[in-house]
Amino acid sequence: MTDNQQQTLEQPTSFSERSRSVSFSKLLSKSWRWNSNSTGNGSTQGSTSSHDNSPSQSNVKLTEMGEPKNLLPETIVTPADPDMSSRFSKFKSIFQSNNTSPANYTSTASKNSSKQPDTLQIETKEKKLSNMITEPQSPVLRSPMHAHLEAHYHPYTSPTSKSNPRSPMSEPLNQESSYQQQNLVNNDNNINSGSRKRSPSAPVLPKSHDISVIDNDTYNSFSMNSGYLPPAALSSTSTTSSPYQTRNLSNISLNDIKEDEQVNKFNQYKSPLRKGSSGPIQKIVSPLKTVSQGGSPNESQENIQPFPSIIVGLTDEEMDEPQDESILRNEIKTPQLGSPIKENKKLLIGGNKEITDITILDFQPTEPPKVFGDKEPKRSQRLRTKSFSNKFKDITVSPKSFEKVRLLGQGDVGKVFLVKQKNTNRLYALKVFSKSQMIKRNKVKRVLVEQDILATSNHPFIVTLYHSFQSEDYLYLCMEYCMGGEFFRALQTRKSKCICEDDARFYTSEVTAALEYLHLLGFIYRDLKPENILLHRSGHIMLSDFDLSIQTQDAKNFKIKSPMITSGHNQSAMIDTKIFSDGFRTNSFVGTEEYIAPEVIRGNGHTAAVDWWTLGILIYEMLFGMTPFKGADTNKTFSNILKNDITFPNNNDISRHCKDLIKKLLCKNESKRLGCKMGAADIKRHPFFKKVQWSFLRNQEPPLIPKLTENGFDFVATSAKNKKIKNMPSKKSQDGTNTDKPNDESKIDYSKIDISLLSLEDQEKVMFDEPVANDDEVPEDDPFHNFNSMSLMEKDNDSMIYGDNNSYGKIAYTPNSNRSRSNSHRAFFKK
Numbered sequence: 001m002t003d004n005q006q007q008t009l010e011q012p013t014s015f016s017e018r019s020r021s022v023s024f025s026k027l028l029s030k031s032w033r034w035n036s037n038s039t040g041n042g043s044t045q046g047s048t049s050s051h052d053n054s055p056s057q058s059n060v061k062l063t064e065m066g067e068p069k070n071l072l073p074e075t076i077v078t079p080a081d082p083d084m085s086s087r088f089s090k091f092k093s094i095f096q097s098n099n100t101s102p103a104n105y106t107s108t109a110s111k112n113s114s115k116q117p118d119t120l121q122i123e124t125k126e127k128k129l130s131n132m133i134t135e136p137q138s139p140v141l142r143s144p145m146h147a148h149l150e151a152h153y154h155p156y157t158s159p160t161s162k163s164n165p166r167s168p169m170s171e172p173l174n175q176e177s178s179y180q181q182q183n184l185v186n187n188d189n190n191i192n193s194g195s196r197k198r199s200p201s202a203p204v205l206p207k208s209h210d211i212s213v214i215d216n217d218t219y220n221s222f223s224m225n226s227g228y229l230p231p232a233a234l235s236s237t238s239t240t241s242s243p244y245q246t247r248n249l250s251n252i253s254l255n256d257i258k259e260d261e262q263v264n265k266f267n268q269y270k271s272p273l274r275k276g277s278s279g280p281i282q283k284i285v286s287p288l289k290t291v292s293q294g295g296s297p298n299e300s301q302e303n304i305q306p307f308p309s310i311i312v313g314l315t316d317e318e319m320d321e322p323q324d325e326s327i328l329r330n331e332i333k334t335p336q337l338g339s340p341i342k343e344n345k346k347l348l349i350g351g352n353k354e355i356t357d358i359t360i361l362d363f364q365p366t367e368p369p370k371v372f373g374d375k376e377p378k379r380s381q382r383l384r385t386k387s388f389s390n391k392f393k394d395i396t397v398s399p400k401s402f403e404k405v406r407l408l409g410q411g412d413v414g415k416v417f418l419v420k421q422k423n424t425n426r427l428y429a430l431k432v433f434s435k436s437q438m439i440k441r442n443k444v445k446r447v448l449v450e451q452d453i454l455a456t457s458n459h460p461f462i463v464t465l466y467h468s469f470q471s472e473d474y475l476y477l478c479m480e481y482c483m484g485g486e487f488f489r490a491l492q493t494r495k496s497k498c499i500c501e502d503d504a505r506f507y508t509s510e511v512t513a514a515l516e517y518l519h520l521l522g523f524i525y526r527d528l529k530p531e532n533i534l535l536h537r538s539g540h541i542m543l544s545d546f547d548l549s550i551q552t553q554d555a556k557n558f559k560i561k562s563p564m565i566t567s568g569h570n571q572s573a574m575i576d577t578k579i580f581s582d583g584f585r586t587n588s589f590v591g592t593e594e595y596i597a598p599e600v601i602r603g604n605g606h607t608a609a610v611d612w613w614t615l616g617i618l619i620y621e622m623l624f625g626m627t628p629f630k631g632a633d634t635n636k637t638f639s640n641i642l643k644n645d646i647t648f649p650n651n652n653d654i655s656r657h658c659k660d661l662i663k664k665l666l667c668k669n670e671s672k673r674l675g676c677k678m679g680a681a682d683i684k685r686h687p688f689f690k691k692v693q694w695s696f697l698r699n700q701e702p703p704l705i706p707k708l709t710e711n712g713f714d715f716v717a718t719s720a721k722n723k724k725i726k727n728m729p730s731k732k733s734q735d736g737t738n739t740d741k742p743n744d745e746s747k748i749d750y751s752k753i754d755i756s757l758l759s760l761e762d763q764e765k766v767m768f769d770e771p772v773a774n775d776d777e778v779p780e781d782d783p784f785h786n787f788n789s790m791s792l793m794e795k796d797n798d799s800m801i802y803g804d805n806n807s808y809g810k811i812a813y814t815p816n817s818n819r820s821r822s823n824s825h826r827a828f829f830k831k
């Protein structure tokens, strides 16, 4: 299809107004509490949804689940505990004060948790329950996201920020708002097309929410009181009339981080979708003990589970079978290193009969030899003992090794900077997370997952992690700089906001390969969307942003010796990737509104099949410039996702095979969806990909090549300007005194500085000035102890060198004229 032809496609009218990109996940990290004093009011602050499909307009008033510090702000104060004398004690204390649920984080944290918060927690929950029963009307759903957003975008007018001064987010978020606006400007500068703005990472939400949710003839009706939808789903059922809702929220990623609670609810409730279901149908296991740092502080005592708990779905027959308890706990009884695991038939491989070719080796690390005797540093072995750890060595850089070039993007707890390594001139994308923000918003486990996936991955279509390290106040992930930025932006530069089928096939095949790889490692990505696909300077894709992903099993313990190779296809071997997540379900509410799979909305647990659903939406969006189920509001979108059949704009240019692929990926029944049998292999075998040479994907000519425009960012000038600022900013210690010291790091005691009191500009300076904290300096009871600091071996470094054709400049995307001739196996060998 030519570009001109593309212009004839139906243009979605609302699309130009749509802005998107934020993951709900980033915002719904906390649970909810019933708050009769909530500032929100459905009748006064925004109309409730008139969603006509709602059978039960049950309304409730919820607010962010009170962290203890919300209720008792004084508990935030760093306690004068002699055990907390380390530089990290302030985070430990914040962490502990946030952590009311002992099992959620480290054992030490739990030991130190006071009883008071727990009591409050329980009382709050009881109140919530009783209110749910007794208070029938006028609910307003208020979430941390609302508070965040109102403060974020309307710092002067936000009722939340005014009336809820104890919100942990108000102050920092108000600070952030200007930054984000600035960031928006930066982002806008990056593209020539201004037709559809990308929202920053935090969306504006309406001030009131209608809790009525999707009525679905096919899938039953639910209401708030049914408890079927997780709070995140409910929260996202936004109304449209709030003055605060200045942009569409459809691409906010959803994430109720409280996976443990979700799991428990899920475990207890009887799904209306399961005919004949008469009791709990899942068992909970927690195979990821290594990632057990996170979790919500808001769990009730009885719901305590180490994160992330994974639901293992068992069939009814399986439920009747007596289960070996150790299997249910996912324990692997393998006495010797390297011994094949015998007959661990169910949980490892989901009872799939076809997996007999798989031999799984136990890579459970043995105790590392103690070369230091008693003085062995107490550093975390989380990543160091993984099979891929020989890719890494001890950290070789620190924040000071980098010089900021510019801000690339911003999430709610992290900022991504383009940086230049001072001594090598290499360019990187440095993602910097504020520790205090992560603790306050329960994102600790998320960043560990992200680090895990990035460190584990070694794939051409997954962004490379070069260094990860921490300072006292920040965590750093130093990644390959993807010069082409977001694929979303590249799409926006096309006149029709879409690309032709052939080009879509290219991107789809690369995304499929990346998902296949992730699934092979046991990860479910869960947040596929054009915003999370970055473009390498070559034009190939790079998946990024893994903080919503989940590991379905502890992949470090398994290695495929002889993977099942499927036959019958005309080219490269197909691996059954589904076995790596087979039988696992998790019920977090994660994803992005327009991309979210029906099973996630239903709150019925989901599997790796959600990634194939999102792939279907992605293909659709690439081809038609809009997503297929977008509604006027979130309710409608969810309703459409659950009920509507897929329809295509009237366009004959899209082939039958392509439509068939989309239809099969967007099958609402996940057990019939393409990919449900053998994962990626099912997708790769679809006729749409008939001509795709899977083994040669990275040698194909990409359709769009990012090119730097002439008027690139003037790094030299900026750099000179930065150097003029010689002194460190004025700093206030936590007791309020001005430390006002010059930029002499040896004299700055960072442990006494409350970074959040600094201006954003000054915070950034600290980001690039703090000394690195080596792993053995981070106490075992520090919430970030398990964030390993490591550097990739130099030989693997393929990052861009600063100065290569203004590699920091503005980007344009040029169609690749070589593409049509070169995308074949033969053309590759002719070169």
Ligand SMILES: Nc1ncnc2c1ncn2[C@@H]1O[C@H](COP(=O)(O)OP(=O)(O)OP(=O)(O)O)[C@@H](O)[C@H]1O
Residues within 6 Å of the ligand: 021, 022, 023, 026, 200, 201, 202, 408, 409, 410, 411, 412, 413, 414, 415, 416, 429, 431, 463, 479, 480, 481, 482, 483, 485, 486, 531, 534, 544, 545, 547
């Ligand atoms: N490796 C990279 N190269 C170039 N740009 C990047 C890179 N990583 C991230 N970015 C930019 O920074 C933005 C934010 O990054 P990322 O999505 O990882 O952060 P986040 O906090 O998870 O944000 P979000 O809330 O949008 O998911 C991205 O949308 C992208 O524009």
